[in-house]
Amino acid sequence: MNKEQLIKAFADVSVLDAREFEMALLVGTLIDPDMDLQAVRENFEQFIASISESKFDSVDQLLALYKQYGFGETPPSAVDLTHSSLDWVLRQKQGIPITLSILLVEGARQLGFTATGINFPGHFLARVDGVLVDPMNMRVIDAGDLGAVDAPALLVEATTTMVGLRMLNNIKAMYMQAQNWQQVLEVIDYQFAIDANNPEVIASLHFERGECWQKLGVLSAARDEFNACAAICPYPELKRLAEGQAKALVVKGEILH
Numbered sequence: 001m002n003k004e005q006l007i008k009a010f011a012d013v014s015v016l017d018a019r020e021f022e023m024a025l026l027v028g029t030l031i032d033p034d035m036d037l038q039a040v041r042e043n044f045e046q047f048i049a050s051i052s053e054s055k056f057d058s059v060d061q062l063l064a065l066y067k068q069y070g071f072g073e074t075p076p077s078a079v080d081l082t083h084s085s086l087d088w089v090l091r092q093k094q095g096i097p098i099t100l101s102i103l104l105v106e107g108a109r110q111l112g113f114t115a116t117g118i119n120f121p122g123h124f125l126a127r128v129d130g131v132l133v134d135p136m137n138m139r140v141i142d143a144g145d146l147g148a149v150d151a152p153a154l155l156v157e158a159t160t161t162m163v164g165l166r167m168l169n170n171i172k173a174m175y176m177q178a179q180n181w182q183q184v185l186e187v188i189d190y191q192f193a194i195d196a197n198n199p200e201v202i203a204s205l206h207f208e209r210g211e212c213w214q215k216l217g218v219l220s221a222a223r224d225e226f227n228a229c230a231a232i233c234p235y236p237e238l239k240r241l242a243e244g245q246a247k248a249l250v251v252k253g254e255i256l257h
Contacts, residue, residue, distance in 0.1 A: 001031060003186070010193040013160060020117060020163045021086070021106040024099065027167045028085040030187070040087045046091065048107050059131045062108060063138040069093070071100065072138030084170055096169055098124035103130035117158035119166065120146065125155070164194040165201065181212045188212070203233035207242055214249070223249040 001009060006029065013022050021044075025037050051065045067073050070093030079096060082088040089095035090103065101117050101124050108115035108128045118125035118132070123146075126133045132155070134141045143151045158166075168191050175183040188205050195201045209227030225245035233239040 003189070006030075007190060007193040010164065010190050011196065014164055014194040016160055018109070018116075018236055019160045020158070021237050022088070023160050023164045024086045024102045027164065027171070028087055030171060031081045031085045032087065033244060035085070035087050037195070040090065044086075044103070044106070048110050051107065052111060055173065059113070059128045059133070059140065062111065062113065062128065063133065063140070065225070066104060066107070066138045071103070072136065074138070081171060081174060084121055084167055094148055096124075098163065098170070100138075101126040101133075102163065104128070104133065104135050104138070117163060119156045119158040119162050120151075124166065127155075127157070161195050179215070181215045185209060185212050199232045199234055199250050201228045203235070203238065203242075205226075206232075207238060210242070210245060216247075219249045 006026065009026055010023075013019050013026065016022075021232060025035075025040060028035055028040070029037070047069065051062075051069070054065055056062055056065060063072070074094040076094050082092075083095045084099060084186070086099060086102065089099045094100075098117070102127050105117050105128070106113040108126075113129050117130045119129055124135070125141075126135050132141050132143065134140065143155060146154075148154060156162075168187050172184055172187045172191075175181075175187065188209050191205055192202065206225045206229035210222045210229065211221035213219070213225060223246045224251070226242045229242040230239050230246065233242060
């Protein structure tokens, strides 16, 4: 898919319920543009078919089967972009919490369980038949194990949109670390497509876009983005910061791209 097609695909899947798996497949194409989406779907279906050959009727037994096939058992390697690719995670049996959670949640649903991702800060979780699960080691946990006083209030069920934004945040953070600002801008474009009607998200994305253009030396574009943030931002502190950034920018001598 080219960029325009991918933007449309992100926008289309984001409005659908319980389509985290498809959202994650789209994210994977940013890491490997040649990835065969249908082949990944088929590989996953084969994995679920293998699991379904065993008799089980509890979450613990389901998790044991995932571990039997290597999930939660393989020592994690240093995190890189591949850990956000369902294709790689499905083959290597390791990844970051959100990709492992997506494979668990989708599989559990296909096997007759109720399941959802949990958008817990810093460590994505899953809930299967009402039981909280840490996907990194495929074990049942309690909210008290999370080390946060207000942990129960933070156990928010993740929508398809939340999953897309969070997965792209992970990719974006790596590009930021590498100071690859053009790639950061491209990821932000996809995030705009995923959540185009949320002023809180859109304002923050405009601000991030302004920072990227500033890093690239395109000061007029940066100023426009900061002004766009300030115009719709519901957060007074961020609004003031965006207004200050816009006023401080000097267009003279900017690098043109």
